[in-house]
Amino acid sequence: MSGARTRERDLKNFVLPEIGRLEATGDVWEPYRLVDPVGQCVEPVAIYFKDLLAAASPATTLYSYGNDLLRWWRFLWAQGLEWDRALREDARDFTLWMQLADKPVRVHWRHRGKDPSEIPTPKPRVGRLAPGSPNPVTGKPTIGKKYAPSTRAHFESVLRTFYDFHLDRGSGQLLVNPFPLDRRRRNGRPNAHHNPADEFRHERTGRYRPKVPERIPRRIPDDKYTEVFAGLRSHRDRALLAFWVSTGARASELLTSTQRDALPGQQVIGVIRKGTQDYQQLPASPDAFVWLRLYQEEAWRKGVPRGRNQPLWWTLRLPWRPLKYHAARAMFTRAVELLGANWTLHDLRHTATYRMTEDPSMSLVYVQHILGHKDQSTLQKYLRPSRDEVISAGLAHHARQEAKKAAPPPAPPAPAYNEDSLNTLFGGLLP
Structure with a gap:
């Protein structure tokens, strides 16, 4: 394990192995269980899940958190690391991999256990949009090949709270949280100088937490x-x-x-x-x-x-x-x-x-x-305008501009009237 810390990892060619699983038990006392490659329950995750249940977290929360923990444990298993000996360099490397690498392609259950050369290459469907491209009807992007910023942010939050829980509990040989807070926000009380008239800001963010763009709610016209x-x-x-x-x-x-x-x-x-x-x-x-x-x-x-x-x-x-x-x-x-x-x-x-x-x-x-x-x-x-409303308003603006260009010029004043008098009367608005 010491050699893994002294050399740089080849993150560019790293492939996250599809080992271990998050299984549903059907038991209200333990709705989900993280299982290692040999079928044994991962005890630190089981203890954390029990604490979440005691805090009145629904089973859907355990499922969501469990997928992030499974992703991290697969990285630990691939690197030969123990969960309580992971360092911040390990969290940094995996966060960087999630940012730049393509998401692993899930193997169909019919092909599990087979040699990769025996698995046929799926044929692309005719008319299917490229991953990540916007839908022509809704404008919503399709699912891309990379991990979305919201997925990476959720992963960082789950792992940071998981290690904080075990640090407070004194579990194993854990000495430091591999997913630290941002350097600028590590010390001091969050929102220490908060103005009561303003909204609270998220000042306790993780160092490896990405910036998540604000989602615009999509409505169906x-x-x-x-x-x-x-x-x-x-x-x-x-x-x-x-x-x-x-x-x-x-x-x-x-x-x-x-x-x-x-x-x-x-x-x-x-x-x-x-x-x-x-x-x-x-x-x-x-x-x-x-x-x-x-x-x-x-x-x-x-x-x-x-x-x-x-x-x-x-x-x-x-x-x-x-x-x-x-x-x-x-x-x-x-x-x-x-x-x-x-x-x-x-x-x-x-x-x-x-x-x-x-x-x-x-x-x-x-x-x-x-x-x-x-x-x-x-x-x-x-309360903000939706995407369709903004586009409709912009198109209406351009239509008014085109109609204004196509409108005939105003007729000149009749020769019987004095042009200087008309300009004085109408404030010089006549051409």
């Missing part, structure tokens, strides 16, 4: 939403979209509803909030309940389980199973791909938020409560 809606194949899918775009609920939240949670008489539907796990009733549009009733009548005739405590959303084919997030996302992806777009389910939440904030009779306090936001300041980004 009304005309395009109509086209997507018209391309859906079932009443269930139409009801789902109508609820998503009218309630502003997250995609996973709406899928937690049971049949007793939909109350057409009160025009509300109940969901379990993602972060707090609280139950909340959300107002929905009347047409959402119309499509829901059509879906229920059709589903019950086919034999879908019926009961107040039964899930509200089910698969369309036997065997009947509650609809999960990945299946709902695949349904929506197929619908938008017919238009050549790459909107996501979360863009429906953005669309609902834009519609509510643009209503002058809708207070932002109500919008904040419906969306489940902790702070009203998070709605400020929805």
Whole structure:
């Protein structure tokens, strides 16, 4: 291991091995477990996950953190390093690799364990955009070959908090956090001279944390939403979209509803909030309940389980199973791909938020409560003009300029009037 510290790593040719895994256990006491290449549980990660569960973190947080920890452990295994002996040079090298190298290509499960020369090269699909290029319909870039800045920032935050936890705990031989704070922010209290009239700034950032550009929420224009809606194949899918775009609920939240949670008489539907796990009733549009009733009548005739405590959303084919997030996302992806777009389910939440904030009779306090936001300041980004609005305003400006050029010149004054008198009267505005 000492030799690995004395020579520079060949990061340019380094390939992150696909060893180890993050496995779901189905146990609420341990939802996810990080497993090493020989099938043994990684104990430091298990202890950290237990602490996150005690802090009321949902299982989705463990899954998100676990993927970052698995990426770091694969680097440690490839370099022959122990997790508690990693130095800041190791964190620096892997952060640099994530910044410049291409993301590893995931091996299909049919080809796992085979020799790389035996794996056929996948044929590129006709008409598919190059990785990272913007979609011509939505303007959203496609998934690129490099790690996104948000992915690298999330990785840095997870690893820094992971090592801070074990430093406070005194685990192993750990003496220093490999992911330190920025040199300028390491000492002193963050926001020490904060002005109460200003927003708090993130002054405790990591040294290797990249700058993440602010994301602009993407909305689905009304005309395009109509086209997507018209391309859906079932009443269930139409009801789902109508609820998503009218309630502003997250995609996973709406899928937690049971049949007793939909109350057409009160025009509300109940969901379990993602972060707090609280139950909340959300107002929905009347047409959402119309499509829901059509879906229920059709589903019950086919034999879908019926009961107040039964899930509200089910698969369309036997065997009947509650609809999960990945299946709902695949349904929506197929619908938008017919238009050549790459909107996501979360863009429906953005669309609902834009519609509510643009209503002058809708207070932002109500919008904040419906969306489940902790702070009203998070709605400020929805008050700015969207990409489509900016483009439409710019095109309208150019159209006015062209119309102004094409307009005929004003007629000269009649010869019976004195030109000097007219200029005095109109302030010299005549040509």
